[in-house]
Amino acid sequence: MIPSTQLSWVQTDQLRRACGILLDQLGLGPVESPWRTAFAGKGVRLRAYHPKCRGPALVIVSAPIKRPYIWDLSPKVSVVRRGLERGWRVFLIEWLERKDEDRGLADYADRLIVDCLDAIRGETNLPRVTLVGHSIGGTLAAVCSAIHPERVAGLMLLETPLKFGDDAGSLGHLATLTPTVRLREVFRTIPGTLLDIAAVTALPWSFVLMPYVDAVLIATRPTNIATHLRVRRWTLDETPLPGHLFEEVVDRLYREDRFYRGTLIVNRRRASPEAVTMPLLTVLGADSRIVPLASAVLLHEKAPSREKRLLRYGGDPGVALPHVGTLVGESAHRHLWPDALQWLWAHTAD
Numbered sequence: 357m358i359p360s361t362q363l364s365w366v367q368t369d370q371l372r373r374a375c376g377i378l379l380d381q382l383g384l385g386p387v388e389s390p391w392r393t394a395f396a397g398k399g400v401r402l403r404a405y406h407p408k409c410r411g412p413a414l415v416i417v418s419a420p421i422k423r424p425y426i427w428d429l430s431p432k433v434s435v436v437r438r439g440l441e442r443g444w445r446v447f448l449i450e451w452l453e454r455k456d457e458d459r460g461l462a463d464y465a466d467r468l469i470v471d472c473l474d475a476i477r478g479e480t481n482l483p484r485v486t487l488v489g490h491s492i493g494g495t496l497a498a499v500c501s502a503i504h505p506e507r508v509a510g511l512m513l514l515e516t517p518l519k520f521g522d523d524a525g526s527l528g529h530l531a532t533l534t535p536t537v538r539l540r541e542v543f544r545t546i547p548g549t550l551l552d553i554a555a556v557t558a559l560p561w562s563f564v565l566m567p568y569v570d571a572v573l574i575a576t577r578p579t580n581i582a583t584h585l586r587v588r589r590w591t592l593d594e595t596p597l598p599g600h601l602f603e604e605v606v607d608r609l610y611r612e613d614r615f616y617r618g619t620l621i622v623n624r625r626r627a628s629p630e631a632v633t634m635p636l637l638t639v640l641g642a643d644s645r646i647v648p649l650a651s652a653v654l655l656h657e658k659a660p661s662r663e664k665r666l667l668r669y670g671g672d673p674g675v676a677l678p679h680v681g682t683l684v685g686e687s688a689h690r691h692l693w694p695d696a697l698q699w700l701w702a703h704t705a706d
Contacts, residue, residue, distance in 0.1 A: 368547065368549040369547050369548050369549050369594050369596065372548075372549060372592045372593075372594055373592060373593065373594070375592050376589050376590075376592035376593055379585065379588075379589040379592075380589070384582070384585045384586055384589055385586070385589060386425040386428065386429050386430065386586060386589075386590070387429070387430040387431060388425055388428045388436075389405055389428050389431075389434060389436050389437055389440070390405070390407075391403040391404060391405045391448075392404050394447065394475055394476070394479060395471065395472055395475035397468060397471050398454060399451065399452050399454045399459055399463065399468060400449060400450065400451060400452060400468040400471065400472065401449075401450045401452055402447055402448070402449060402450070402472040402475055402476070403447060403448040403449075403450055404445075404446075404447055404479070405436050405439075405440060405446040405447070405448070406440065406444070406445035406446055406447075409440060409443050409444060409445045409446070410443070410445070411442075411443035411444050411445055411701070411705065412444060412445065412482065412485070412486060412509065412701065412704060412705045413444070413445045413446075413447060413476055413480060413482050413485040413486065414439045414444040414445065414446050414447070414485070414486050414488060414697075414700075415447045415448075415449065415472070415473070415476065415485045415486065415487050415488065416435070416436075416446070416447065416448040416449065416488050416489070416493075417449050417469065417487055417488065417489040417493045417494070417496055417497040417500075418448060418449060418450055418451065418489075418493050419489075419490065419491050419492045419493035419496075420451040420464060420492070420493070420496075420595065420597060420601065421491075421492065421548065421551060421594075421595055421597060422548070422590060422591070422593050422594065422595055423450075423590070423593040423595060424448055424450050424451075425590065426587070426590050426680055426683050426684065427448060427490075427683060428448075429583065429586050429587070429590070429683075429684050430582070430583065430586060432579070432583075432686075432689070433583055433683075433684040433685070433686065433688075433689055434689075435488075435683055435693060436448065438689060438693040438694070438697060439697060442694070442697050442698070442701070443701075444697065444701075445480060445482075447472070447476060447485075449468075449469060449472050451464070451468075451595070453545075453595060453596060458544060458545075458598050458599055458600040459598045459600060459601060460598065460600035460601050460603075460604045461496075461499070461601065461604045461605070461608070461622050462622055462623045463601075464496050464601055465495075465496045465499040465500050465503070465622055465627075466499075466500060466503055466504075466622050466623050466625070467623065469496070469497075469500045470500070470504065470507070473485060473504075473507050483507070484506075484507055484508060484509035484704075485507070485508065485509060486508070486509050486510040486511070486512065486700055486704050487500065487501060487508055487510070487511050487512070488511075488512040488513075488514070489512075489513060489514070489516060490513075490514040490515055490516065490680070490682065490683060491514075491515055491516060491517070491646075491647070491679065492516075492517070492605070493516075494513040494514060494515070494516025494517075494518075495516055495517055495518060495605075495609070495615075497511065497513065497516075498511065498513060498516065498518055498615070498632065498655070499615060499620065499622060499627045501631075501632055501634060502615075502627040502628060502629070502631040502632055503622055503623070503625045503627050503631070505631055505632070505633050505634060508634050509634060509635075509704040509705075510634055510635040510636075510637070510700050510703060510704035511632065511634055511635070511636050511637070512636075512637040512638075512639070512696060512700060513636075513637070513638050513639065513652075513656075514639040514641070514682045514683070515639065515640070515641035515643075515646070515647045515652065515679060515682060516638075516647065516652060517609075517647050517651045517652065518615065518616065518629075518651060518652060518654070518655035518656075519613065519616045519650055519651045519652075519654040519655055520609050520610045520611075520612075520613040520615075520616065520651065521610075521611075521612075521613035521616075523648060523650040523651045523654065524610055524648065524651050525644075525645060525646070525647075525648040525651065526558040526559050526645065527555070527558050527559065527610075527646065528610050528651075529558070530554060530557065530558040531606045531610035531611060532610070532611055544599055545596035545597060545598055545599055546596060546597040546598075546599055546602045547594070547596055548594020548595050548596055548597070549594055551594070551597060552591075552594060559645050559646060561645065562643055562645050562646055562677070562678065562679065563677070566643070566676075566677065566678060567584075567588065567676045567677060570584060570673060570674065570675065570676050571584060571676075573673045573674075574673045574674045577673070577674065579674070579686075580673055580674025580686075581674070583674045583675065583676075583684055583686075584674050584675070584676045585676075586684075587675060587676035587677060587680060587684060588676050590680075591676075591677070608620060615627055615628070615629070615655075616629060616654065616655060616658070618630060629655050629658040629659050629660075630658075630659075630660060632655070632659035632660070632661060633659070633660055633661050633662075634661060634704075635661060635663035635664070635700070635703040635704055636656060636659055636661045636663070636664045636665075637664075637665050637667065637696055637699060637700060638652065638653065638656040638664075638665070638666050638667070639667045639668075639669055639682055639692065639696070640652055640653065640666070640667070640668045640669065641669055641678065641679060641681060641682055642669055642670060642671030642678045642681050643671075643677075643678035643679050643681075646679045647679075653666070663703050665699055667692060667695070667696065669681060669682045669685070669688055669692055670687070671685065672684075672685030672686050672687050672688065674686065
């Protein structure tokens with residue numbers, strides 16, 4: 357039986373999803389590229405988008421908090437399509453909700469990603485891939501790259517928290533106050549709405565006020581309005597987070613900063629910045645409140661990779677949330693992605 361407290365949060369998640377479905381019916385849902393399932397396991401699905409491409413493999417590691425179509429929001433602002441246009445074989449790792457398992461970093465940063473990489477190798481005969489991640493999805497990609505550097509040809513991290521502790525900003529401060537054990541006792545999976553409220557509490561400017569400011573800025577620009585509303589629709593697609601993963605992210609990463617310190621052990625393997633030896637492309641976003649500069653850039657400086665590049669994204673109107681601007685901003689798709697994909701191809705293609 358589901359406890360009444362958990363049931364009320366589940367119902368809130370369902371209500372938010374219902375509002376999102378209404379926006380879909382008004383034509384404001386995502387316009388995704390065709391894809392097929394290349395692999396499906398317990399808690400993960402690998403999407404493949406490359407019917408004719410013969411280039412290297414670009415593997416998107418989505419964040420486990422919301423659904424992954426933010427990477428493929430509409431044809432004009434789709435990272436998936438930018439990759440396909442330039443000949444990459446594009447894959448996306450999608451996390452699936454499972455109520456019968458409580459998975460942690462050993463699954464999300466290692467086992468499930470490696471299962472997908474094995475499937476890609478079986479399909480393409482490519483022993484190495486380029487991993488791309490945004491926000492906490494980038495954190496998972498970085499940890500996996502540190503554990504399995506022989507499987508990763510290149511790594512691209514966008515607005516990704518990597519140095520935690522005192523450098524993690526307001527979200528890090530909130531994490532230090534979060535009673536993870538108690539939450540895990542109450543909720544087997546942490547409701548998406550609860551995570552959303554926590555983010556709003558820590559950063560009301562970024563998550564509450566900025567969408568309204570953005571709406572005013574693009575009131576006379578219909579194309580930007582469509583993207584803005586699609587992003588707002590995406591924010592309603594909450595995904596519950598496994599309690600074990602939530603606890604480990606808060607305790608091992610935010611509180612103890614184990615990855616940056618080189619003391620993070622995942623499946624008996626040590627994950628540290630010193631193991632990030634592949635070509636590394638780091639993108640700094642427009643809103644440093646969510647991922648402070650130090651949190652994103654210090655690992656870039658510490659990693660021993662001989663090929664490293666740092667790009668800055670200045671922002672776009674119409675993205676609703678500046679934190680996802682690198683994925684859906686017009687200038688990001690005109691300038692950032694062509695530049696980044698060209699650099700990655702030059703430094704990772706065998």
